[in-house]
Amino acid sequence: AAGVIQSPRHLIKEKRETATLKCYPIPRHDTVYWYQQGPGQDPQFLISFYEKMQSDKGSIPDRFSAQQFSDYHSELNMSSLELGDSALYFCASSRTSGMYNEQFFGPGTRLTVL
């Protein structure tokens, strides 16, 4: 079965650079969630999109922005990178079918800021 695809899987950037993370949800899933997991920490919600519109926002820095495109893939754009942005970034997708909306997570993008 198709799963959530994230690219790249690993990314190394210098401080103050920008990074773009991509997420391709499971086909026919209409909602995408982004989570950040710092070293030794639990995943924290950043932002979500439903039908290409931002639907919820968590503790996402102003330096970060995201969008969902017409094909439902999503991109997380991160500017002025800081050392503290080094983390695993997970994307999850779900289908709002009116029943339980289980979230399916991708394998994550490991961002290292030097």
Next chain:
Amino acid sequence: DAKTTQPNSMESNEEEPVHLPCNHSTISGTDYIHWYRQLPSQGPEYVIHGLTSNVNNRMASLAIAEDRKSSTLILHRATLRDAAVYYCILRDESTNFGNEKLTFGTGTRLTIIP
């Protein structure tokens, strides 16, 4: 979001049942109880969810106290592959589409002893 409390860690022998407790004394009437787990180096994955009645699926069982202030995830026969961090999460299912973020607390790290 209502808070959950779980033990930081637990150990169990392989092929024995495991009972993972979760306290959620401030749960509201529209909160569902969700369990996700995160295997090493992977994204979280859905395990089970419930509202009031006990639930069973191919992965686990969920026993919910009558007053809903606590619940227990039951793995009937633990294998080495079940070693993971298990998260008990409350989510208000009365929210709008796309507002169904998962709020991860400090889960239980389960170690399986061969």
